[in-house]
Amino acid sequence: MDKVYSYTKSRLLYNRALKVIPTGVYGHLGPSNGCAIPVDYFPIFSHKAKGAYFWDADGNKFVDYMCAYGPNILGYGDEDVDKAAIAQLKKGNCVTIVDECLVDFAELLTDTTGKDWAFFCKNGGDVTSLAVMTARAATGRKKIVMVKNGYHGVAPWTQKLGYAGVIEEDVSNNLCVHWNDVGEFENLIAKYPGEIAAFISTPYYHPTFEDNVLPAENYWKRIRELCTRHGIVLVIDDIRCGFRLDIKGSDVHYGVKADLITFCKAIANGYNVSALCGAESLKGAVSDVFYTGSYWLSAEPFAAGIACITKMKKENTVAKLRFIADKLHSGLKDVAKANNREIIITGEPVMWYMRHSNDENFFMHQAWVAECVRRGVFFTNHHNHFINAAVSDEDIAFTLDVADKAYKAIRDRF
Numbered sequence: 447m448d449k450v451y452s453y454t455k456s457r458l459l460y461n462r463a464l465k466v467i468p469t470g471v472y473g474h475l476g477p478s479n480g481c482a483i484p485v486d487y488f489p490i491f492s493h494k495a496k497g498a499y500f501w502d503a504d505g506n507k508f509v510d511y512m513c514a515y516g517p518n519i520l521g522y523g524d525e526d527v528d529k530a531a532i533a534q535l536k537k538g539n540c541v542t543i544v545d546e547c548l549v550d551f552a553e554l555l556t557d558t559t560g561k562d563w564a565f566f567c568k569n570g571g572d573v574t575s576l577a578v579m580t581a582r583a584a585t586g587r588k589k590i591v592m593v594k595n596g597y598h599g600v601a602p603w604t605q606k607l608g609y610a611g612v613i614e615e616d617v618s619n620n621l622c623v624h625w626n627d628v629g630e631f632e633n634l635i636a637k638y639p640g641e642i643a644a645f646i647s648t649p650y651y652h653p654t655f656e657d658n659v660l661p662a663e664n665y666w667k668r669i670r671e672l673c674t675r676h677g678i679v680l681v682i683d684d685i686r687c688g689f690r691l692d693i694k695g696s697d698v699h700y701g702v703k704a705d706l707i708t709f710c711k712a713i714a715n716g717y718n719v720s721a722l723c724g725a726e727s728l729k730g731a732v733s734d735v736f737y738t739g740s741y742w743l744s745a746e747p748f749a750a751g752i753a754c755i756t757k758m759k760k761e762n763t764v765a766k767l768r769f770i771a772d773k774l775h776s777g778l779k780d781v782a783k784a785n786n787r788e789i790i791i792t793g794e795p796v797m798w799y800m801r802h803s804n805d806e807n808f809f810m811h812q813a814w815v816a817e818c819v820r821r822g823v824f825f826t827n828h829h830n831h832f833i834n835a836a837v838s839d840e841d842i843a844f845t846l847d848v849a850d851k852a853y854k855a856i857r858d859r860f
């Protein structure tokens with residue numbers, strides 16, 4: 447039987463939301479973000495989540511391959527992480543002075559990543575901005591080199607001129623290079639001698655609407671050499687990849703040592719904490735930066751982070767994720783082939799991006815994704831996906847069955 451979901455309650459909630467919330471649901475979880483097309487096939491409001499699944503407001507169950515856009519790594523509501531967080535919540539969370547678990551978390555994180563210090567905030571953008579300020583404080587320089595189409599959050603410096611609310615001064619010190627192009631970085635260094643404070647990039651290229659690309663051979667080695675030679679701070683933005691490629695950080699995964707590395711999403715299985723970790727040489731500079739927030743030193747997420755990292759190390763979650771991802775991808779490729787389609791999977795397997803061949807405008811891909819979603823497999827169209835450790839063989843079998851039904855559902859249209 448091939449039943450599809452309906453989203454009556456989600457829509458009613460959305461209509462209420464539109465009256466009191468700008469765009470109803472803003473940002474990457476909202477229907478206007480472009481990853482949920484056609485919007486009518488996607489749920490908007492969640493009701494509960496557990497393990498590899500979430501249930502929407504209408505009671506529909508989904509195997510979730512977006513993992514809250516990264517934070518869900520062990521499975522929603524992981525018992526060990528939740529137990530540690532709840533115990534800390536009962537003990538004390540947001541208090542006038544900080545709980546001692548701050549120190550435990552910083553020790554665990556520096557020990558795990560091989561960095562010398564950790565500074566905690568809430569969101570990814572908090573720490574990418576802190577990284578840029580730290581690099582500027584350390585070097586006394588203004589310019590920041592970033593990779594075209596890279597994403598580092600929503601602070602004004604990360605946006606583009608012409609975007610609402612962004613002024614020239616916000617972005618006038620940004621310089622862009624193409625991914626994997628070391629020559630362009632060399633040219634910028636020659637053009638702006640002694641002016642570049644930092645090179646900031648994700649460990650590999652994972653933009654939306656584009657095939658994802660891994661670093662070319664020796665890419666990071668060459669970038670590292672140039673940064674060292676020219677006194678430029680090398681910042682690896684590991685907000686999205688962190689703890690999915692290597693528990694020590696994605697700089698280690700690709701054989702390079704960052705001066706500063708940012709962590710967020712998977713650090714505490716969904717509890718809200720982010721971290722900037724760095725080298726001893728930058729400890730003075732980061733200490734000089736005035737930077738804090740009302741909830742940044744709350745203890746509950748620290749306890750969750752300690753439990754999450756401890757569990758990921760104990761269970762070798764990185765290897766487990768890779769195993770699940772490989773199994774899923776080979777199944778998806780087979781199902782596509784059996785339906786005379788070709789699915790193209792790029793990027794790191796645990797964070798794969800997918801599209802179909804012979805589908806230049808993505809219309810067929812969007813239709814297939816939408817048919818998967820309304821049968822209980824939550825993919826999105828133009829963003830990379832994520833694996834969590836709670837995905838079972840049964841979930842993969844269910845996914846492949848849905849993928850097959852989705853191909854059959856679009857057969858007459860494409």
Ligand SMILES: Cc1ncc(COP(=O)(O)O)c(C=O)c1O
Pocket residue numbers: 569570571572574597598599600648683684685686710
């Ligand atoms: C690579 C990268 N950097 C920074 C950010 C910003 O993180 P946040 O949305 O938590 O501020 C993101 C978020 O997706 C990201 O993927």
